[in-house]
Amino acid sequence: METKTIPHAEAATKFLANPARVQWHDETLWFVRYKRDKIVNEIPEWEQLRNLASQIKEHTLSQLDQYLEQFEAAAQANGVIVHWAADAADHNRIVHSILQQHNARKIVKSKSMLTEECHLNPYLEAQGIEVVDTDLGERIVQLNKEMPSHIVLPAIHIKKEEVGEIFHQHLGTEKGASDPLYLALAAREHLRQKFLAADIAITGVNFAVAETGAIVVCTNEGNADLGAHLAKVHIACMGIEKLIPRTEHLSVFLRMLARNATGQNITAYSSHFRKPAPGQEMHIVIVDNGRTTQLGREAFRNSLKCIRCGACLNTCPVYRRSGGHSYHNATAGPIGAILAPNLDMRKNADLPFASTLCGSCTDVCPVKIDIHNQLYQWRQVLTQEGYVPAAKTASMKAMASVLSSPARYSFAGKWARKFLRWFPSLALNKRLNPWAKQRDLPTPPKESFREWYQKNGGNQ
Amino acid sequence: MRVALFIPCYVDQFYPQVGIATLKLLQHLGLDVHFPMQQTCCGQPMANGGFEHLTHSCNANFIKAFDGYDYIVSPSGSCVLHVKDHLHDPKQEDKATQVRQRVFELCEFLTDIVQVQSLQARFPKRVAVHQGCHGQRGLQLAASTETVTPRFSKPLQLLKMVEGIELVNLDRPDECCGFGGTFCVTEEAVSAAMGLSRVADYTKHEAQVVTGTDVSCLMHQEGLIKRRKLPVQVMHIAEVLAAGL
Ligand code: SF4
Numbered sequence: 145m146e147t148k149t150i151p152h153a154e155a156a157t158k159f160l161a162n163p164a165r166v167q168w169h170d171e172t173l174w175f176v177r178y179k180r181d182k183i184v185n186e187i188p189e190w191e192q193l194r195n196l197a198s199q200i201k202e203h204t205l206s207q208l209d210q211y212l213e214q215f216e217a218a219a220q221a222n223g224v225i226v227h228w229a230a231d232a233a234d235h236n237r238i239v240h241s242i243l244q245q246h247n248a249r250k251i252v253k254s255k256s257m258l259t260e261e262c263h264l265n266p267y268l269e270a271q272g273i274e275v276v277d278t279d280l281g282e283r284i285v286q287l288n289k290e291m292p293s294h295i296v297l298p299a300i301h302i303k304k305e306e307v308g309e310i311f312h313q314h315l316g317t318e319k320g321a322s323d324p325l326y327l328a329l330a331a332r333e334h335l336r337q338k339f340l341a342a343d344i345a346i347t348g349v350n351f352a353v354a355e356t357g358a359i360v361v362c363t364n365e366g367n368a369d370l371g372a373h374l375a376k377v378h379i380a381c382m383g384i385e386k387l388i389p390r391t392e393h394l395s396v397f398l399r400m401l402a403r404n405a406t407g408q409n410i411t412a413y414s415s416h417f418r419k420p421a422p423g424q425e426m427h428i429v430i431v432d433n434g435r436t437t438q439l440g441r442e443a444f445r446n447s448l449k450c451i452r453c454g455a456c457l458n459t460c461p462v463y464r465r466s467g468g469h470s471y472h473n474a475t476a477g478p479i480g481a482i483l484a485p486n487l488d489m490r491k492n493a494d495l496p497f498a499s500t501l502c503g504s505c506t507d508v509c510p511v512k513i514d515i516h517n518q519l520y521q522w523r524q525v526l527t528q529e530g531y532v533p534a535a536k537t538a539s540m541k542a543m544a545s546v547l548s549s550p551a552r553y554s555f556a557g558k559w560a561r562k563f564l565r566w567f568p569s570l571a572l573n574k575r576l577n578p579w580a581k582q583r584d585l586p587t588p589p590k591e592s593f594r595e596w597y598q599k600n601g602g603n604q
Numbered sequence: 605m606r607v608a609l610f611i612p613c614y615v616d617q618f619y620p621q622v623g624i625a626t627l628k629l630l631q632h633l634g635l636d637v638h639f640p641m642q643q644t645c646c647g648q649p650m651a652n653g654g655f656e657h658l659t660h661s662c663n664a665n666f667i668k669a670f671d672g673y674d675y676i677v678s679p680s681g682s683c684v685l686h687v688k689d690h691l692h693d694p695k696q697e698d699k700a701t702q703v704r705q706r707v708f709e710l711c712e713f714l715t716d717i718v719q720v721q722s723l724q725a726r727f728p729k730r731v732a733v734h735q736g737c738h739g740q741r742g743l744q745l746a747a748s749t750e751t752v753t754p755r756f757s758k759p760l761q762l763l764k765m766v767e768g769i770e771l772v773n774l775d776r777p778d779e780c781c782g783f784g785g786t787f788c789v790t791e792e793a794v795s796a797a798m799g800l801s802r803v804a805d806y807t808k809h810e811a812q813v814v815t816g817t818d819v820s821c822l823m824h825q826e827g828l829i830k831r832r833k834l835p836v837q838v839m840h841i842a843e844v845l846a847a848g849l
Contacts, residue, residue, distance in 0.1 A: 152791070153790060153792075153793070153794070156791065156793055157792075157793040160794065160797055161630055162791045166797060170801065174776070181749060181750070184752055185752055189750065190751075190752035191751065191753060244750075254693075261756055271789070282639060293799070296758075318748055352734055361679035364607070374733070384731045408631070417702075433771070451611075459750065461779055461780045461782065461790070461798050461801075462782075462794050462798070465794050465797045465798060465801075466794050468618045491846075497786075497787070497788070497790060497791075498655070498791060498794075500737070500780050500782060500783065500784025500785075500787050500795075500798075501652065501737075501738070501785075502737035502738075502741070502780035502784070502786065503737055503738075503739070503741035503742060504741070504748070504750060504780065505750075507748045507750035507751050508750040519652075520652065523654035524654055524655075524656050524657070526654060527653075527655055527657075528657065529653035536653070537655075540650050540653055540655040541658060543607060543649060543650060543651055544647075544655070544659065544661065544662060545660040545661050546644075547613065547644050547647065547649075547650075549644070549646040549661075549666065550641065550642050550643070550644055550669075578788075578789040578790075578792035579788065579827070581791070581792055581796070581829025582792070582796040582800075582828060582831060583796065583799075583824065583828050583830075583831055584827045584830035584831045585827065586618040586619070586823055586826065586827070588617075588618065589618065589619075589620050589621060592616050592617050592620055592625065593611050593613075593615065593616045593619075593623035593639075594616055594621075594639070595620075596620050596623075596624065597623075597627075597639050598641075
């Protein structure tokens with residue numbers, strides 16, 4: 145599975161090679177943000193809800209160990225089998241062992257970013273097991289042998305004409321078809337067969353309620369329900385951060401999730417699973433995979449409040465113009481950029497720098513994660529830990545030396561506005577200087593402000 | 605009230621006219637304004653690049669330059685935000701705290717401290733406003749469109765006092781322009797694409813001038829505009845507010 149990681153800037157440059165496509169991608173996502181703005185503005189107490197949601201999550205994280213144990217006990221009392229996975233490998237092994245116990249070969253899976261994070265599909269496929277993603281967008285990317293490019297809208301980077309081609313190849317639809325209804329009906333027919341034939345259903349989890357042991361799964365297609373109700377065995381996979389203390393807290397989160405994600409009042413299905421139906425079996429796999437490490441990093445702890453609404457991706461001007469795959473991580477965008485370095489600093493050292501720190505993500509986040517501050521903090525950590533190029537360190541040191549001394553600064557500035565060379569390396573050569581590729585340089589004035597001020601004495 | 609003018613390094617070197625306009629505007633309002641020659645840079649380029657640990661001597665120099673003034677005023681939301689959020693000096697933390705508390709971006713200084721009610725400026729043009737993200741979201745110079753809070757904008761409040769000005773409504777009022785410090789070179793392709801979308805919003809609405817609270821954002825957009833020879837003039841808000849003085 146491990147492929148060479150292409151740095152964000154390089155992948156983004158490739159993505160941007162097709163400006164018309166980028167404009168379409170940007171406008172499609174901006175439209176989602178626009179719908180989101182419209183619907184949240186219908187709720188005068190929106191900011192109050194954000195505060196509440198943030199506080200509930202912060203409280204839960206502050207005593208996560210107790211809530212996890214409470215949840216486990218309640219789930220077990222409901223007849224659910226609970227498993228604990230320390231990391232991705234553990235998670236995949238546990239899921240596989242459940243499949244083996246039931247001799248299962250055909251699996252349907254509704255959307256779960258956790259199983260993407262753990263690379264469950266390739267793991268199971270290598271064992272000869274068929275895993276079918278039943279979320280329409282996920283099925284499209286799966287057939288196209290790609291990763292989701294967005295946590296809520298997995299196929300947002302694919303145009304409907306391309307979906308037509310993918311379906312033509314894999315599902316035998318008419319060549320050249322691009323009518324969304326026709327394609328959706330074809331997918332429905334195809335998935336119906338898979339649902340009926342499945343031995344086991346895997347779902348993700350949006351919320352896990354500690355007091356009742358219940359889990360809540362939000363979908364727009366009802367595919368989690370259909371899978372879990374038809375199959376004999378339901379396996380729900382969740383990260384430890386999905387907990388909320390009580391059922392009543394859903395009244396905050398369910399009001400916010402779909403509104404902030406896609407501009408809908410609520411997801412079409414909010415399915416509550418509490419206990420297995422008679423004759424069925426229900427498993428919950430609770431996964432750490434680096435989350436306790438993140439919990440231990442004070443500056444980054446509250447990234448675990450995330451409810452995966454995807455709004456920070458939609459609003460991010462960098463994400464919209466670089467595409468989800470440029471983040472080379474299961475979770476893309478601003479939230480991905482603060483979660484990924486926790487999993488692998490070396491591989492993901494570029495991500496916190498793939499931002500202008502504009503702060504739109506922080507303002508759009510329903511649980512008030514200070515995303516752009518964490519990007520800034522990750523930059524400091526990654527630099528201190530030695531994950532930035534040596535040349536950058538050298539130039540930053542030179543810059544610091546000049547900028548900390550008025551004499552050196554004036555000298556450098558005056559000296560033919562050599563400033564050009566160190567901030568932000570604005571030399572005039574287009575090939576050597578990325579600034580000048582698409583931008584003109586400012587015309588250096590005859591005198592600096594301080595030179596003018598010295599002459600004019602500030603007497604206007 | 606002694607006011608110190610903090611002119612960010614790149615403004616000092618490349619856009620002296622912005623410093624001059626700021627000084628003129630403040631003096632016109634009857635303020636006692638000084639420019640401490642000791643100042644260089646706030647250290648933001650290093651800090652945002654992940655090298656906050658290299659900014660200690662910059663910080664010490666900044667404190668030395670601005671110690672003792674009642675207010676420190678700057679025509680850059682971004683640099684002011686950096687100082688407010690990150691200026692520390694373990695050897696003289698009291699002074700660092702004082703500096704952090706006394707530093708103001710030009711617009712907020714005018715609306716909140718000086719509380720100007722009218723300006724003498726005249727600027728009869730169609731103007732688009734780019735409220736830099738660090739100023740808008742970081743310093744809260746204006747409510748951002750993501751939040752459900754009462755709408756306000758300190759830069760717009762001031763611009764509305766300018767005679768003859770026609771303010772343009774943009775499709776995306778607070779989309780980032782893509783400058784982002786070192787981002788503008790390390791992520792050149794994305795940075796330019798973001799800037800071009802921003803500029804397209806101005807031209808679509810036939811703005812003659814784009815103005816903003818941050819020279820850095822404007823410098824980036826001006827670079828794109830000039831390369832394409834587009835008919836949009838770029839000016840800092842201080843130049844608009846001081847127009848005709
Ligand atoms: S970080 Fe916030 S905005 Fe982004 S996906 Fe998570 S909850 Fe949504």
